[in-house]
Amino acid sequence: MRPTVQDVAKQAGVSLATVDRVLNNRPGVRERTIARVEQAIAALGYVRDLSAANLAKRQAYRFAFVIPQGANSFMRGLEAEIEAVRRHSAHDRTEITIIRVPAFDGPALAAALNGIDPERCSGVAVVATEAPVVRDALARLRRHHVPVVTLVSDFPNVQCDAYVGIDxxxxxxxxxxxxxxxxxxxxxxxxxxxxxxxxxxxxxxxxxxxxxxxxxxxxxxxxxxxxxxxxxxxxxxxxxxxxxxxxxxxxxxxxxxxxxxxxxxxxxxxxxxxxxxxxxxxxxxxxxxxxxxxxxxxxQDAGHEVRSALRILKARIDRTALLAGQETIRIEIYLNENLS
Incomplete structure (x- = not known):
């Protein structure tokens, strides 16, 4: 029998209301209590019915993908993969916005990130350009508890939730x-x-x-x-x-x-x-x-990267675990002999 929120509350020694606050990222719960609830969830193997929960509270995920504009064929392929996911995401109440910025332009990227309203955005995936203003813009989103993943190109020394791309x-x-x-x-x-x-x-x-x-x-x-x-x-x-x-x-x-x-x-x-x-x-x-x-x-598989970024962002929001290895983006080598 699948564990329930009642089982989680009993295992953690807290009320149902407290479990609900933790599951929905609402304030008013101490860090120690949050840790106990998360430990209970892991111990019991509790899996939340996110579709039902989101439908009940009419919650939608609102994600922004910030990518370079221009003639870069790989980036246009990445954009096509984002568009494909966006077309099929309405059924699970996921809204995706694509924000295009000039390539290698730190100030323009920072301006785009600073233009994102943390109250209306659930998470951000960004192809990062290194610049102090970009670091500051990412830090602003993190201060407002907006999950951020870097996509294709990482930004070292910035506390993002994950990097999605090849080594x-x-x-x-x-x-x-x-x-x-x-x-x-x-x-x-x-x-x-x-x-x-x-x-x-x-x-x-x-x-x-x-x-x-x-x-x-x-x-x-x-x-x-x-x-x-x-x-x-x-x-x-x-x-x-x-x-x-x-x-x-x-x-x-x-x-x-x-x-x-x-x-x-x-x-x-x-x-x-x-x-x-x-x-x-x-x-x-x-x-x-x-x-x-x-x-x-x-x-590198752009479609895998887009889907992985979405899975990671949703997992951070919903406090759910990810499958080990699923988000690893592998290096692929093509020669004339293995073209299909």
């Missing part, structure tokens, strides 16, 4: 291992292209990549990172200029977006001799992988 240091290390294996004994330089060093995912990918190259492949030299702001035109120009200026580039690691420009620059060469590793399987990178312009793609 980007591991992703960079993986790219370096693939690069080293593909190049074998060839020596030379590796061109690195990022969107911006103001986003943690690109910083961590660079860190992981350089760790492995420097420790295990000393015959390869990592060139200074080119920041092209995920702009395909800038990426194309930087790659073309770099390959014209140097004849020792044997590898290219694209850590961000703008890969259409990378592909265009390489397609214009009489002979492509570089090993190329990029991130995110999009229409452009899929075709480039199929025709050999790109050698490997490191990918």
């Amino acid at each position: 980007n240091v591991a992703a960079g290390r993986t790219a370096a291992r693939l690069m080293g294996k593909f190049l074998g004994e060839r020596s030379g330089s590796i061109l690195m292209i990022a969107g911006s060093m103001l986003v943690r995912d690109h910083v961590e990918r660079r860190m992981g990549f350089e760790q492995v190259i420097r420790s295990d492949y000393p015959h390869l030299a990592v060139l200074p990172v080119i920041e092209a702001r995920d702009d395909s035109g800038l990426v194309r120009q930087h790659v073309a200029d770099s390959l014209m200026a140097r004849d020792d580039v044997v590898g290219i690691y694209s850590m961000g977006a703008g890969n259409r420009g990378l592909i265009e620059a390489l397609t214009g060469l009489p002979h492509k001799t570089q090993v190329v590793i990029a991130h995110e399987l999009t229409d452009h990178t899929r075709r480039a992988l199929a025709d050999g312009t790109v050698d490997a793609i490191i990918h």
Whole structure:
């Protein structure tokens, strides 16, 4: 027989009213009492009928997803996944708002976060850009007890509820291992292209990549990172200029977006001799992988990330547990041979 709120109250030694306050995040309950109720819930395995509870009190979850605007194919795919969830979320009283901000613009992101009314927002998922004003804006939401998860790119030293995305240091290390294996004994330089060093995912990918190259492949030299702001035109120009200026580039690691420009620059060469590793399987990178312009793609599942962010936010609001491992976003590697 399933445990009830009466069982929880008895196990915790509190009233039904106190259990109700804890379950609904209402004030007036001491921290020690909250801990006792939560321990009773865990011990009994109590699972709340959230649909019935929300319907009874006409509660709706109101979530905001704050993401970069622009031509970044992965971000547009992420937005499409949010839209898909939004279309199917009305039945469980979930409202989702998408807020678009200029990429890599800390003040604009902070202004968007500060524009969120904590009284009308249940939780926030944000693709973070590192800047003091963004840190302060996230701290404001947390002070008002709004759950916050960082999505795709984390913001270190900010007390958010969770980070939802791949381990980007591991992703960079993986790219370096693939690069080293593909190049074998060839020596030379590796061109690195990022969107911006103001986003943690690109910083961590660079860190992981350089760790492995420097420790295990000393015959390869990592060139200074080119920041092209995920702009395909800038990426194309930087790659073309770099390959014209140097004849020792044997590898290219694209850590961000703008890969259409990378592909265009390489397609214009009489002979492509570089090993190329990029991130995110999009229409452009899929075709480039199929025709050999790109050698490997490191990918993350945007749909999994969106659904995971929602599950985590709801769990924080409802004080329910999550399934271990369900929210782990895994690094996926695509080669020409495993394209479906």
